[in-house]
Amino acid sequence: MHDFLQAIALVAAPDVLIAILLSSVYGLVVGSLPGLSATMATALLVPVTFYLSPIAALATIISASAMAIFSGDIPGCLLRIPGTPASAAYTDEAYAMTRKGQAELALGAGLWFSAIGGIVGTLSLVLMAPMLAEMALNFSSFEYFWLAFLGLMCATLVARSSPIKAIASMLLGLLLACVGMENPAGTPRFTLGLTDLLGGIEPIPVLVGVFAVSEVMRACVTPEPPPLPRRRFGSILAGQWRLTREYPKPLIRGNIVGIIIGVLPGAGADMAAWVSYAMSKRFSKTPEKFGTGHPEGLVEAGASNNASLASGWVPSLLFGIPGDTITAIAIGVLYMKGLNPGPTLFTERAPQMYALYLIFIIANIIMIPLGIAMIRIAGLVLRAPRAAVMPVIVLLCAVGAFATGNNLFAVVLVAAFGTLGYVMERNGYPVAALVLGIVMGSMVEQNFVTSLIKSDGSVLPFFERPVSAVLAAITFGALLWPVGVWLWRRASGKDPARAEA
Template sequence: MSYFFEILSPDVIFPLFLAMTFGIFVGAMPGLTATMAVALIIPLTYYMKPIAGLAMVIGVSFTAIFAGDIPATFLRIPGTPASGAATLDGFEMCKKGKAQLALTLDLFCSAIGGIIGVLILIMIAPPLAKAALSFTNFEYFWLGIFGLSMAAVLSRGNTVKGLLSALFGLLISTIGIDVSTGYPRFTFGIMDLMDGVSFIPAMIGLFGISEVLKKLSLGEKMELPSVKVDTRLKVWEALRTMFKYKFIILRSALIGTFIGALPGSGADIAAWVSYGVEKNMARDEIGTGSPRGVIAPTSANNAAIGGSWIPALSLGLPGDSITAIVLGAMLMYGLKPGPLIFTESKELVYQLFAVAVLVQILLLPAGWIGIRVFSYLVSLRMGVVMAAVVLFSIIGSYALRNSYFDVGLMMFFGLLGYAMERINMPIAPMVLALILGRMIEDNLRVGLIKTDGSYLPFFTRPISLALFIFIVLSLAGPYIFSFVRELKKKASD
């Protein structure tokens, strides 16, 4: 039991509290994403106790996702991509003068959604890990492919460019020492590239610096519009509304957890899907400033975070870009995410679960502070925030291994990220490919070593086959669906 109390000790609680404050700040700042918040906080956790570091990461991710809804409600600007769906009814409610109600609902639903997600994580992850012991290279190969295909298909916008983004990521991931021969590939004699492109500097560049460049190029006024923000919370009204819509909360949280758990899709997609589900059920009501339209996406996006930890912990497979970074960090802490983590680091996993629940409770006061502080933040000049982002990006990527090379690398990826955004090429597939690339290639090649070059087991092992069919269906599904609908339409004409 004593290790449960360890999470209440000052050297865990204090960083956790700091991280949640930081999460509120970054999440509520439009353009600064939750993913970026996690990427920026990781360098601070290098030298901490693993549980303190993980607590910070968990704290940041949940609070940032919630805080993203604050500007979404007030300004119709999503603070994080996951708040995209929350701008619709939230802002409508704000226009009707019900901003406080919307945000109170938002805060409570985020906490409840978060708790549901974490509870499902606690229930599902250990048995899944046990089952995953029978997984080997063939299955992990397909899981990697699945993660990648989801990312490319679900990335809104251009599918061809989404796939290209993933392919570029795969190509970059082949830089470094080769798994079977130890030969350094595409390193051009640069020793810093021998272990591959460091993921965290690449990430910080793609999400942080590229955003700064985008802001610069848009020539946006480097200031946020100032608003008069009323910060009183409408607790009772919110609770009454929530009781009325309790099943929507549950449904959205379940959808959110499930989508979060799928490799490659995260909180943003979860929010859109659950919003879409509600919209299908009450077409007229949603979109006009209905509490239902606020409840659904906000419950779902926080639940998705818990969901994304399921494959991360039990399979060592990132559920979204946040857990992709977390996986890298866990290896740094000396933890090995994967089926054995529940025997090897049992105490830590339980501590992690406890922290995740604790964060949901702490989210209430932290979120309340966040809503209050937001009015101060909007008075801070954007230029100052941007400079801070650049500075943190530089030091953050330097700190990983005391390498100025990584700082340059980070800047390169910043420019790359900006260029990609400019030509409507989504960044997320590349980030996933960067982390999944090695997994896909290594498992393919090692699998082939095991089978003396035969590809058969990739299709004949039961789980492999099931995964393969699942991938084909999920890729071809939409097309078959619309084809059938087309046929029906023709038949009825």
């Protein structure tokens, strides 16, 4: 109790409270700008933390990252342009709800369930840190290969078009992930003699190009749609309690998946959102509604990405192993402030750890009022004429791409992938599967090659290790599930094609 009271005193310090408020507003703004990810928002804060106390420094990292993950949903919902990679999984769903006049419900769901997921993830950090960290340490390259491969299966699950076209898009993404020297052999591949491609193709320019620039190109060649119903965003949370009661299983499942994926080093909120949205569609009673403006996927994925954000701190605090790119930055701040990660951190610096938990909870609570204010401001975009909005979007895309590495080549990549995304969408190939292939491609390859080197070329260890065997069974189950459903329908006489015949 004494340590907890000390933690309250640490968090109640004026500099910490001011840091939470200012970094929250900063995270909301940066996350809502296409191309400026939560990782970038966090990285840009590191120089500021030099001048802050240890608790205030951690408060800026935690608050900004939590807000950025949520606010990435705002441009995705209003303009079909995800602000962060974690929002890309359900951007089409949220945008479809906006076109149906349910923008408030979609944005409110992103806000409400992100806050719930963040609080549940924080509770997991408090209650299950040792157990989850021990589980994560049991994962080797064999398990990570199956986890990444399972993530790739999400491409067929989230696709609204033909599964064949989804797989083709995913394979194109895997091919693009091979570009550069970021491979186990360390040799240039598919660089076309360009030094700018030696570092590979970053996901951010791809994400901005295929979602944002392609949307601008479509706007240039299609007549402006009728204006959306004019509504004041005065009831953002209206209907959220109804969704909570209507979809308790997706909410619980999203939190659990987010916690488990978050604690695995290198996974993070992006994978949690993709996997949760795919699971929501797979286990839904009405999967045919997904992609048409159905909130069920938003409930599960929205809770999952913020839950993974908090649980990603488990291996970071206990062992100094980053759960994702954000906690990798946070580990550097911890060392800089003398809070060296390790089991002794929880015994010798207990008040500071309790303070960290409190900051997580405070950040997710104030996310609701600050998020409502941000949504109301962003809602003005709906009333602006398209001719005024689209040039601003192109400008933000160029600035966001350039900011990823202070490199003009990234702007060229954005334009190239914008054209590719436009062509793919016109022909029914899902661009989300392309992005997933690029994001997961390097993880699949590196863990596969590393595993073969460790096993001297044998594939048996992929199936001999208990956890690896379970993940392999789940992966093959995901592959064979559609075939099994089709065979069952034919055997029971429920196959639509057979019925028509």
